[in-house]
Amino acid sequence: MDKSWIALGKTPDGRMSQPFIDGVPSFIKFAMAVVDQEGKIPCPCLNCVNYYSQNLRNVQIHLLQYGIMQTYTIWHEHGEPRVSNEAHHEMAIDEDEVLGGIDALVEDRIRGEPNDAPQNEEVQTFDKLLNDAKREVYLGCTNYTLLKFVIELLNMKVTNHWSNKSVNTLLEFLTKLLPKDNLVPKSFYEAKKILRDLGLSYELIDACINDCVIFWKENARLDKCPKCKASRYKINRGRGKKIPHKVLRYFPLTPRLKRLYMSRKTTEDMRWHKEKRIDDGVLRHPADSDEWKEFDVQHPQFALEPRNVRLGLAVDGFNPFGNMSNSYSLWPVVLIPYNLPPWLVMKDPFLMMSLLIPGESQPGIDIDVYMRPLVDELNELWENGALSYDAVTGESFQMRAALMWTIHDWPAFGDISGWRTKGHYSCYTCNDEPYFQSLKGKTAYTNHRCYLPQNHPERRKSKAYNGKHEKQKRSLKLPVEKILEQLDRVTGVTYEKHPRNKKRLRQAPKAATRLHEAGIASNRRSAIRR
Numbered sequence: 314m315d316k317s318w319i320a321l322g323k324t325p326d327g328r329m330s331q332p333f334i335d336g337v338p339s340f341i342k343f344a345m346a347v348v349d350q351e352g353k354i355p356c357p358c359l360n361c362v363n364y365y366s367q368n369l370r371n372v373q374i375h376l377l378q379y380g381i382m383q384t385y386t387i388w389h390e391h392g393e394p395r396v397s398n399e400a401h402h403e404m405a406i407d408e409d410e411v412l413g414g415i416d417a418l419v420e421d422r423i424r425g426e427p428n429d430a431p432q433n434e435e436v437q438t439f440d441k442l443l444n445d446a447k448r449e450v451y452l453g454c455t456n457y458t459l460l461k462f463v464i465e466l467l468n469m470k471v472t473n474h475w476s477n478k479s480v481n482t483l484l485e486f487l488t489k490l491l492p493k494d495n496l497v498p499k500s501f502y503e504a505k506k507i508l509r510d511l512g513l514s515y516e517l518i519d520a521c522i523n524d525c526v527i528f529w530k531e532n533a534r535l536d537k538c539p540k541c542k543a544s545r546y547k548i549n550r551g552r553g554k555k556i557p558h559k560v561l562r563y564f565p566l567t568p569r570l571k572r573l574y575m576s577r578k579t580t581e582d583m584r585w586h587k588e589k590r591i592d593d594g595v596l597r598h599p600a601d602s603d604e605w606k607e608f609d610v611q612h613p614q615f616a617l618e619p620r621n622v623r624l625g626l627a628v629d630g631f632n633p634f635g636n637m638s639n640s641y642s643l644w645p646v647v648l649i650p651y652n653l654p655p656w657l658v659m660k661d662p663f664l665m666m667s668l669l670i671p672g673e674s675q676p677g678i679d680i681d682v683y684m685r686p687l688v689d690e691l692n693e694l695w696e697n698g699a700l701s702y703d704a705v706t707g708e709s710f711q712m713r714a715a716l717m718w719t720i721h722d723w724p725a726f727g728d729i730s731g732w733r734t735k736g737h738y739s740c741y742t743c744n745d746e747p748y749f750q751s752l753k754g755k756t757a758y759t760n761h762r763c764y765l766p767q768n769h770p771e772r773r774k775s776k777a778y779n780g781k782h783e784k785q786k787r788s789l790k791l792p793v794e795k796i797l798e799q800l801d802r803v804t805g806v807t808y809e810k811h812p813r814n815k816k817r818l819r820q821a822p823k824a825a826t827r828l829h830e831a832g833i834a835s836n837r838r839s840a841i842r843r
Contacts, residue, residue: 314339322380337376341369344391355390357382363390364617384700384711451495459496463504470501477501515564518686519545522558524672524679525809529686541811562669563686566648567699569665570622570714573650577704585654587619599623599651599718608717615713620703622714624691625649628725630675644670644680646687651717679808680728691716731803744791745799763787 318336321327344354353366358375361367362382367375387393446460457465470480480501487497498504508514519528525540526532536545546555573579586600599605605623609616630644646668653663670676670683693699694714701712719729727734732741737749737756748760762772762783772783 314343316386319381319383319386322376323383328377328380334377337373340376340381340388340391341373343388343393344372345369346392347390357385357388357390362614362617364614382711384709387708448496450497451492453492460507463498463507466504467508480504515562516686518561518563519557520559520561520683521545521809523809523811524676524682525811527561527682527685528557540807541809543811559672561671561683561686564665564667564669566665566667566687566690566714567694570650570694570712571699571701573622573663574620574701574703574712579653580703580705582654582657583622583650583652584619586652589654598655599625604717608715612715615715618710618713620652620701620710620712621698622694622712623651624714624716625651625718625720626716626729627720628680628729629722630725640673642672642675644668644672644676644683646670646684649720674810676728677810678728678731679810681731682808742789742791744795760785764789 316336318332321330321333321336327333347354348369349366351366352368354369354372355361355363356365356367356372356375357363358372358379358381360379361375363385446458448459449455450457450459450462466480466484469475484498484500484504488495488499491497498507505514521527521538521541522543523538523541525538525543528535528545532539537543538545544558546557549556573583586598590598590600592601594601596602608623615621625648627647627649628644630642632641633643634641645666648665648667649658650663650665651658657663667687668683670680676683691714694712698711698713700709702709719726721729723734726732730741733739734741738745738747740747740758740761742764743761748758748763750757750759759779760783762769762778763785764787765772765783767786775781
């Protein structure tokens, strides 16, 4: 049966095309085999996603109005048997075959593209990658393929802190040393191009020196900051390549999330929270928390697909040189997929660095400027998702993602959330009704025992606190309506560290100035007498 009309349902114009209009009745006719006693069938439109059943007339209206799920190419909910498309590019792989190392990496990467995928640029890249994984570095070399050689070479470069120039020199020497017609890359740049096909590359985005904007999307072609008018590049007097003042490194998240399902080793682990977790009321995993369960209640369509990814985000800064006298900082933004079981979720291979923010000073609240590429990608993953391949079932599905938690220290929490973590209102739980006291010029936070249960023994202690019993009671729950109201009042936020925004130097008080002048005059009189 021709199902090419399904792809036309992504846009309103496509849903009005004649092939799509003709394809909907063909689906209705096929699905009549599973009509229940009430005359209803699961509706595969983008709103119902086979979760809600409708009568045949409503299903037809929904499909024409909203479109059909793009991943629903095998109509298994409507009587069609499941068919595995495990093979790819005529590459049959035995399920019992155990692949390891680079072969497994390439096999998982290539198998992630479905059988019926169009021969586009991405598929051609996969074919090239497969060839590189099989080609010998030189004729008769049995230990190294081209891809394995490049991966190990770049690993040695990073481990031993080799410069790019030293790698170029080594590659030139190996090209002359090895037999003629060898495949050794001519330079470090060519080696990186081979590795880039594995999806391990990143995007360089220039940023304003004053943290006003990033030169991305609508600002990509600008040479000056649209806010502070500072130059995008360092002054090179017209010689050589233009060098930007700041460069943000952005590692796209979607390809790495898709790769978790391309690998047969991790696909089952990503569904552990739904299929293998024991829900006995004991908190062992974030899925046992009230927040996770409340999220499922509020977003049932998202919760219906266990392969949708729940993410946590962590941010912190450090000095990469280990020398605090050197003014420089790096701020990595790391994402954690919480679908994994507890013994894997915090392991290094699954921590995904998404942004690397450089600068002579920390970004502070201007970190929002640098977070924009990640926020846009997260919005896209939440609203539309990404077509992904499940290596276990052999089916494609629409993977969505949601950011559920953030993990920071106290200063970074203030930068990410926008809540001021200094001064009288630093406690976000107290919100606009804080408990604080001024003690000899210091701000102290007292009386927070009111958040304890009414019968808590700490409420009756007085000597260790302010000499009084605590009788007030407050709730730790902050109303969402109150937060939204406060956010609506936030207007006119300006992100920049322009020199004109620096605080003025404090002038000495008048009394202190007069005392200082009187002291100088007294010293002069003493000198004259002597």
